[in-house]
Amino acid sequence: MLPSITPPRFAHSEGYTTVAFGHTGQFVCTGGSDSLVRIFHAPKGERDQEAITLEHHTDNVLSLAVSKNKILSGDEEGVILSFDVSSRDPLSIEPSGSVLRSALSARDLSISSSERQVAVAADDEVVRIVSLLDMSLLHSLQGHRAPVTSVSFSPDSVFLASVGCDGSLRVWDMRDDPACVHIDNKITYVCEPGNSMAQTKARWSPDGRLLAVPCNDNGIRLIERNTWEVLASLAGVHTKQVTCLAWSGNGRYVASVALDNKAVVWDVQARKAIDWNPTGNMLAFTDNTGAMYIWDDVVAIDQGHAAPYNKIAMESSSLAGSLKTQARISEPDSKLMSDLFGDAAAVDEMIEEAEMEEDAEILEQGEDTNDMLDDFVVDDDGAGYAEPKAQPWAVxxxxxxxxxxxxxxxxxxxxxxxxxxxxxxxxxxxxxxxxxxxxxxxxxxxxxxxxxxxxxxxxxxxxxxxxxxxxxxxxxxxxxxxxxxxxxxxxxxxxxxxxxxxxxxxxxxxxxxxxxxxxxxxxxxxxxxxxxxxxxxxxxxxxxxxxxxxxxxxxxxxxxxxxxxxxxxxxxxxxxxxxxxxxxxxxxxxxxxxxxxxxxxxxxxxxxPVTPRGEIVWAGFSEEGHPATCDSKGNVRLLHKYWDASDAAWVPVLDTRALAAANGKKEAYWPVAISAKQFMVVTCPQPRKIPATSETHPGRIGHQHSAAADRHADWAARSTAV
Structure with missing residues (x-):
């Protein structure tokens, strides 16, 4: 059967989009710059059904993660939401709570195999591991020197791979106390923080033995688990940076998309040329116009190519042996193997046993596994989500x-x-x-x-x-x-x-x-x-x-x-x-x-002082000598009467986000300096939040002020003269 691509379904407004198949391939989940998450039916006979629309975010949806029973979505405001999935007919998606709220955009998410943890990549150098049982922060993995753009749990959740926008790859052993076991500082592209379009994603194969990483030669490198050696490079087709990857259900094929606007399917053992349906021969992808496509019959099975979804019995050394001069398969440090090696049934049985044991331990300890998962409330006054149940504070x-x-x-x-x-x-x-x-x-x-x-x-x-x-x-x-x-x-x-x-x-x-x-x-x-x-x-x-x-x-x-x-x-x-x-x-x-x-x-x-849920991102002195700060929410403050310790007070002088909204612009202001009547900034069109070093020069410095800022500036000028 010849490959075919469905007509576009315009799921979102123009801008960055993200896509993921459901665990069984029953649906396709998309997120976009219109703050919507939409669920489309994937089977051919059901695609005309109306999509399920989830209108719970208030900012651009940047990341999705789908597991057997959950959908997690993260947005540019740093809000990560959880939805429960019922695969029974008809398909049912229900909101189940907020997982995390932070001041940093959620760039990538990865759910552990037990559905009890999620790894979060945000606009800083820390990978956060959050519990999906009580929403507590379990671990903060520190070591990256630039904002993290990609996280991916191995199928057994023993390892976690993370990629930074400085081109570095780190692999973490998540057993007991998490520790970094592999670092490659130059494997992938250097990209601009905040630019979702150019950020790269690394992904594990279904059997957990190979890690696919976009590399800086417009190709993909396959890295072997445990030895962390490069077994193969898939290159020669893309002419620009590869950004996203997806494995077929049995690990036979890898799909990739790049900035050259090509979608390529690779035969891992040979070569052929975005997210895979786990149980079918179809591929879903979205573009920056907001359109979603389904590519049917991607692999030409009738021409002798192996199916991308069958459970194929193979000798454990066949894949790796074809990628290396001498077959050298290291002993796995976990029990997980995939159907690529002919033992998927045993794997499923082991995972079920492990989950039953963990459930028993939780019940013995008296934990409420539903805690914090029933507090999802939509705020209909336009101000965002209602706050979840009050949480205990900890230092x-x-x-x-x-x-x-x-x-x-x-x-x-x-x-x-x-x-x-x-x-x-x-x-x-x-x-x-x-x-x-x-x-x-x-x-x-x-x-x-x-x-x-x-x-x-x-x-x-x-x-x-x-x-x-x-x-x-x-x-x-x-x-x-x-x-x-x-x-x-x-x-x-x-x-x-x-x-x-x-x-x-x-x-x-x-x-x-x-x-x-x-x-x-x-x-x-x-x-x-x-x-x-x-x-x-x-x-x-x-x-x-x-x-x-x-x-x-x-x-x-x-x-x-x-x-x-x-x-x-x-x-x-x-x-x-x-x-x-x-x-x-x-x-x-x-x-x-x-x-x-x-x-x-x-x-x-x-x-x-700092705006609630904000962090200080800039400090300086005004031209008149007043100490000044700017926080991550865009609020600028000056220290009034700094010369008198008893009367010194921080006074708000400008809200840059309100200024941008009033002007009808989607842009961020990177602080440079402040004077009596002007806040000097570099204007960065969203989603960028910092200047590109190849573009910024003195002429690009902007002068942003408002009537309120003028009033405060007049006060600052007068107080300076005192």
Whole structure:
């Protein structure tokens, strides 16, 4: 029978879409930029039936995960919802609760084989494992250096694969205490955080022995479980980056789609050319116009090709043996094999036994397996979901504070910003394993000329001021640089601070400071009066512009960021009162310290407010000298009367999300600087939330303000003059 593709069904409005087949192939589930989740009947005779529409999200749906009894969907607001599936005729989909609410977009989801856990990839470097029984946060897997874009449980849930937008792959052993067992930092594409269209997904084969990963040569690599060696590469058809993968039900074929607008089906043993129906010879895919297609009879079975869905009895070495010169199949560390190896019945029996044992343990412990799964309430006033049942709050004691540098971005196509403010920008360009290039660009060309230099230190952060630039590097950067180990005089990992002055007539103004062993910078700041660094040991170190350390003190190891202006240093810390609910929802609280940059005088200190469910993402000083912050909800605040510790107060001056909505624009504002009447930003069209280093230049800086902002700006100008 010849392959055929159904006419498009316009399931969603134009934009990013995601698709997944039901566990039995009975339905196709789609999500789109119109905040809808839609369920289509897959069998040929039932496709004309009306789709089931789930209207419970309030933002773009970015991810779907489907198991035997559940559908999970995640959106750009970070809300993950659960739906119960009844496969009996007629098909029934019912909302069953909210799994997680966070300030970070849910880019990918993966449900464990027992349906008791879900792995979540969001717009940060942490993979979160959430319980589907009580919605508690079970584990936070830390190690990625860039936002995670893909997560995938192996079929037995022993391993979890995750991919970062910096092109790295990590594999985690999820037994007992999760641990990373394999890292490949350069296997796949580097993509821009927040750009769903270009993010890559890695997927396990149905038998759990192979992991398919889009690689940076427009192909796919098949990685063997346990040895983590590349057994085969599927390449030569796609001409651009592969983004999504799906295995056939028996693991014989892999389907892929890429930015070249091609859908390719690969014979794993040979080669032929998005999501598979697990029990049929059909493929479903969606495009960015919002249309959904079903590709029937993908594999030409009548021409002798193996069916993609039959349970084929094969010798266990046949597949891997054809991919390697010598068949070398490692002993599996779990009991899971797939029907590809002829033992699916035994597998199903083992899984059922394991689930029965786990259910028995839960009942013995008196746990309520339905807890939190019956609280799904739709809020019909347009404000979003009604809050679930009140959850007990618990102190965040097991998660390390995430520090950041204002004006810094992740790596995007071998480039990243280390600093970006109204003085100029500092960009790092990766060259090879031995050095990077640092490019400094100034906005006022009449004062300074742009320049660049070779960076053998491979600096990981920078703080730019009118007089010079402070650079720093961490041990993770130095660990792979033998020349720097020799500089340190031993094989110990040593971090450095390096200051470069801009005044060409100055002498002895460039200096380098080596930090003690096992002490590494977390954030740095520079101004015309001095520089400062806060380290992993909780040390605040203050230096003169000439490199003399004039002050050192201990701070709580909860520093989020720091920034300097003239003789002032602003430090933002995560409060010891930051808490979360059992559902994993964070309620972040912050503190601030305002002091002189020589460390001798405390000017003010206290609570640093943030919008509920928000996090501080930028800190700086206004042109008039007021400390300022911006949170992940787009709210900008200035510290009023900072010179009087008893009267200092944070005043809201601008809501950038409301401004964008009022202007009818879907765009994000990346903070750069603030003045009395203007908030200087880089405008990023959604879904991007940070500037692309290849596009951003001083001319792209926007000026966003409103009538309310003008009123606050007038106040700021007057208060500054006092």
């Amino acid at each position: 965040l004691a097991d998660q390390q504070t995430r520090s950041f540098q204002p004006g810094a971005t992740p790596w995007i196509n071998s480039r990243r910003y280390l600093a970006f403010n109204m003085v100029g920008s500092v960009a790092a360009v990766a060259q090879d394993s031995s050095y990077n290039t640092i490019e400094l660009e100034f906005y006022d060309k009449s004062l300074r000329r742009d320049f660049h230099f070779s960076d053998t230190y491979k600096f990981s952060m920078a703080a730019l001021s009118e007089n010079g630039c402070l650079f720093a590097t961490t041990s993770r950067e130095l660990a792979n640089d033998q020349s720097l180990r020799e500089l340190a005089g031993s094989d110990d990992e040593v971090s450095v601070l390096s200051y470069r002055a801009f005044a060409s007539w100055s002498t002895n103004t460039d200096w380098l400071f080596k930090l003690p062993e096992n002490e590494h910078p977390r954030c740095i700041a520079a101004s015309s009066h001095g520089v400062a660094a806060i380290t992993s040991q909780g040390m605040l170190r203050c230096f003169t512009l000439g490199g003399a350390q004039r002050h050192i003190e201990s701070l709580p190891d909860r520093t989020v960021t720091c920034v300097a202006n003239k003789d002032m240093l602003l430090i933002i810390l995560e409060s010891a009162g930051s808490i979360r609910t059992a559902s994993g929802e964070k309620r972040m609280e912050y503190e601030y310290i305002l002091m002189t940059i020589d460390g001798q005088t405390r000017l003010a200190a206290g609570a640093c």
